[in-house]
Amino acid sequence: MPPGLTRHERLVAAFIRTGELVQGLLDEAFEKDGIDEWSPLQDAGGRLLRVEAEAIIGSWRSGFDGGLSLDPLWPDLLRRLNGPDTVRLRQPEGYAFYALLPEIYAEAALRSGLTASTVVIGIRSIGTSLAAMVSAALGAAPAGSLRPHGHPFERRVDIGPALARRLLAGRDQSYAIVDEGPGLSGSSFGSVADWLEKNGVERSRIHFFPSHAGDPGAQASERHVRRWKERPRHLDTVDRLLLDPATARLPSWVSDLTGARCGSWRDISGGRWRKIGAAKDATRPPVDAQFERRKFLFEREAGGRRERFLVKFAGLGDVGTAKARRGALLHEAGFAPKIAGTCHGFLVQQWVETAHIPITALPRLQVLDHLARYLGFRARHLSGGGQGATLRELCDVAVYNFAGTFGEDMGKKLRLLAEAHGRPCRRLRRIDSDNRLHAWEWLVTPGGSLLKADAVDHNSAHDLVGCQDIAWEVAGAAVEFDLTAPERRRLAEAVGRLADGSLEDDVLTLFEACYLGFQTGLWWMALERASGDERAPIAALLSRYRRRAECLLDGREC
Structure with missing residues (x-):
């Protein structure tokens, strides 16, 4: 070579x-x-x-x-x-x-x-x-x-x-x-x-x-x-090895990869990405800076036209290469930004200029249809899922998190739910799941189309979950978009048709409870680490999770 x-x-x-x-x-x-x-x-x-x-x-x-x-x-x-x-x-x-x-x-x-x-x-x-x-x-x-x-x-x-x-x-x-x-x-x-x-x-x-x-x-x-x-x-x-102005290794590698000579370069890790192109009155998404990957914004001006690339650490060796392939497939299907390639563990993708409106401002049916197509595509074409937690492990973690955060009573209710529905009537099948369907993860382009900002990383994050059945994804979407019971059924039926499978309500209810338990623990730890203005968005998210969990475990519509 x-x-x-x-x-x-x-x-x-x-x-x-x-x-x-x-x-x-x-x-x-x-x-x-x-x-x-x-x-x-x-x-x-x-x-x-x-x-x-x-x-x-x-x-x-x-x-x-x-x-x-x-x-x-x-x-x-x-x-x-x-x-x-x-x-x-x-x-x-x-x-x-x-x-x-x-x-x-x-x-x-x-x-x-x-x-x-x-x-x-x-x-x-x-x-x-x-x-x-x-x-x-x-x-x-x-x-x-x-x-x-x-x-x-x-x-x-x-x-x-x-x-x-x-x-x-x-x-x-x-x-x-x-x-x-x-x-x-x-x-x-x-x-x-x-x-x-x-x-x-x-x-x-x-x-x-x-x-x-x-x-x-x-x-x-x-x-x-x-x-x-x-x-x-x-x-x-x-930072010294890759970004020192004397060597500028990473900017040089990205320039060679994209053919765009670097004009400016800034670190947008730790939630600093929220300041770029945000609407003046936009809701500030919560972040947990400790677990954010290093990411940078690469910019240049050429002929009156601005080009921007997101450069994010994805993993050295085979880890990063596999994520680049996954991202390229999702882009080709119209679900994710264009991937330029990798540079020594850093994934380089086209920066998406947005319409500065959140996905939640779009018509509800448009959002549901897009979620169904996206999740159905992952279930059908990214089906070679790797390792992940068992349903029993997900339940145990959720029970522990609910009991420790919201009280023993909620932990007991989830344990009873798990005992009632812990043996799904169909065999669960791991896919290359997304695992992060939060509303702030979606980009609305000026033309009105939707792209998933970060679709390649989260099932290989440094946590328990890993690759999961498509039911985990539908449950996550139901939580993050506050779907009603009819909306969740509509999404589940649409995903099932695209994925050649069925998603029963009892399975979705158990996965949704487990998802809420996992997210509760994750963001509770983030709240304990947060300070200043970072605490309010996390506290609001936890409050929403609690309300939905109480409704779910009590068997009522929120």
């Missing part, structure tokens, strides 16, 4: 897959033995990831130019990754959801001042591959990896004697502990540092490579917080 961004993307995709495989095999061994121990598998995995990381760093720092050199031993290293026929892999969340590019860790290592004698330790899952980026950038020995385990707020590591000897052989050298996070407790980072100190490594030799500049969360122990504040934390950011 010739040099360029496409080749670099392929290198990163292969690296992520290798990291997942190594993580899965090492975790299988850990489950079997109860400890992390040095083994031919640990050796081959670390060395293979190091080879691939070196290739990525060389490609990155050369501007994707020049030849590609891989250690001739890499095919043998790959063959040595033997294991059981079935291995449980974990999706690295940072690569899929949070724009955590592996190159960020290489750049952090190069700026750290650490030397090639540094002992690099990755924390599984994602730390398996991130540590390889650090060791390759430092020129250090291939990284080992550990699986902290135990209570989420009190992790610990158990390390066998052979691996312990290797890790401690350079105890007078620096140690780099690599992972994403820290999270609520920081105990994964803390458990590895605890073990090092317990085994004679001076605290002054410990360095952390996290994914953000914040401290561990509210569940962190005093000891871990104190150490975290005392020791160096080496990190870089996606």
Whole structure:
């Protein structure tokens, strides 16, 4: 393959897959033995990831130019990754959801001042591959990896004697502990540092490579917080790597992809997209900034004509590519904006100029007919659904959320509903569901047509739901558009005709209750994090969910 961004993307995709495989095999061994121990598998995995990381760093720092050199031993290293026929892999969340590019860790290592004698330790899952980026950038020995385990707020590591000897052989050298996070407790980072100190490594030799500049969360122990504040934390950011005016990597990639030279560029993450083209008296949609993906608006003026593109992180490797294909299919069918392509995990799509009116202002029948055609298309043509929660799991979460948010009585009512209708008379079939049919997600064009603003991401979001039966979609539409019982039946019948299936009222009622329970929990947590003007729209949404849930569980029309 010739040099360029496409080749670099392929290198990163292969690296992520290798990291997942190594993580899965090492975790299988850990489950079997109860400890992390040095083994031919640990050796081959670390060395293979190091080879691939070196290739990525060389490609990155050369501007994707020049030849590609891989250690001739890499095919043998790959063959040595033997294991059981079935291995449980974990999706690295940072690569899929949070724009955590592996190159960020290489750049952090190069700026750290650490030397090639540094002992690099990755924390599984994602730390398996991130540590390889650090060791390759430092020129250090291939990284080992550990699986902290135990209570989420009190992790610990158990390390066998052979691996312990290797890790401690350079105890007078620096140690780099690599992972994403820290999270609520920081105990994964803390458990590895605890073990090092317990085994004679001076605290002054410990360095952390996290994914953000914040401290561990509210569940962190005093000891871990104190150490975290005392020791160096080496990190870089996606903003500096991709948006620094000196390099302007992402604007340059988008320019090459679209053929439109960048005129201006702005970050519209965290709800800032609401300010673009909004009507003066428009209702402010609620947002949960913590779970919004990074997104940017790319603009240029040419010949008196303005061109704009939305550039949103969709996931590195196969994750982002699959979403681009899905978006292209939906655009071709007339349901979504045009997709220009992807740039190293970022999905680029045409920005849609709107008529500045909400979908709720359109005639009701027009909205219902469009929803039916959209959901029917997804059920018929995007039927290869992936993994998702079972109906039982959805019910359990909804009961918990209702009871915790609105009171035990509502939780009990939903439990009774689930017991009465929890065994649908037809077999449920997972599809590539949308999972986010809120009214503010729809765009009304100046010509009066409707487009779904964000139709490719939400069944692979960092939550429980995943891909679901079409009944989940109809239930979601019923909630978000406050459909009456006759309107819900009309929508269900229309979708059923298009999808070659039937949607019974009892199934829809149970799915609607589960949908309300899931959304209630999601937005209640968002309300707890929100401040200032952001609280009112979320509170209003929760109030509407409660009213509809009470009507549904009491068997009455709202």
